[in-house]
Amino acid sequence: AVQNNEIFLMVADLVATVISLRCRQLLQQQHHQKQNKIKSHVVEDDDDNVDKMELLKPYLDFTLVPWWTVATQPLLSNPNDFMEAVELDRALHCLCAESCDLLKQAILSNVTSSSTTTTTTIPSTLLQQVVKEYESIMFTELFFGQIIGSFEQNAMGIRFKHPLCRNVLEDVKLRERRHEELVCCIE
Numbered sequence: 704a705v706q707n708n709e710i711f712l713m714v715a716d717l718v719a720t721v722i723s724l725r726c727r728q729l730l731q732q733q734h735h736q737k738q739n740k741i742k743s744h745v746v747e748d749d750d751d752n753v754d755k756m757e758l759l760k761p762y763l764d765f766t767l768v769p770w771w772t773v774a775t776q777p778l779l780s781n782p783n784d785f786m787e788a789v790e791l792d793r794a795l796h797c798l799c800a801e802s803c804d805l806l807k808q809a810i811l812s813n814v815t816s817s818s819t820t821t822t823t824t825i826p827s828t829l830l831q832q833v834v835k836e837y838e839s840i841m842f843t844e845l846f847f848g849q850i851i852g853s854f855e856q857n858a859m860g861i862r863f864k865h866p867l868c869r870n871v872l873e874d875v876k877l878r879e880r881r882h883e884e885l886v887c888c889i890e
Contacts, residue, residue: 711802714850718806718841721758725833726825728758755836762850769848771795773855799847807842810834 756763771792778788811834840846 710851710854713854714802714847715806717762717850718837719810721762721841722810722830722833722837723825724758725755725836726829729829729833730825755840759840762853767849768852768856769845770799770851770855771848773852795848796844799851800844803842803844803847807834807838 774795775788775792778784778791811831834842
């Protein structure tokens with residue numbers, strides 16, 4: 704995953720998912736508040752303090768050892784590789800810091816550009832509010848490092864099946880008839 708920057712896309716996907724879910728939560732809360740206001744003519748103080756960490760819980764269950772620790776661990780066992788470990792550690796810190804800043808900028812620039820179109824489903828002010836809520840949580844060097852570290856430790860990556868796999872997997876007779884050839888293809 705690291706060799707082709709796929710791992711950064713995985714982190715961006717995670718961040719976008721959490722931000723999107725939080726925006727939906729807040730939109731639902733706003734809708735419920737409007738409904739309550741119409742029904743009772745009283746503004747009820749809806750619980751606006753939904754635990755924003757709750758949305759991250761599924762991702763935080765992994766062992767969150769920072770990427771620089773995961774990547775430099777093998778190098779630290781050999782005294783001759785210590786300087787390489789220090790340089791790698793520094794480089795990975797910089798990559799994570801730069802990546803979280805770039806992702807935040809990309810999201811916020813998209814807000815600015817999409818605010819002029821009518822196709823956006825999330826109001827730009829709400830998206831900016833959610834990015835600000837998560838700024839000190841998800842848009843940090845440490846968060847990016849921990850998530851990438853967990854992806855690396857768990858050997859996670861984006862995988863796409865070959866289009867023919869769908870047909871082969873659905874056809875039991877073909878799989879049975881061509882078992883040996885299919886196994887060779889997989890290896």
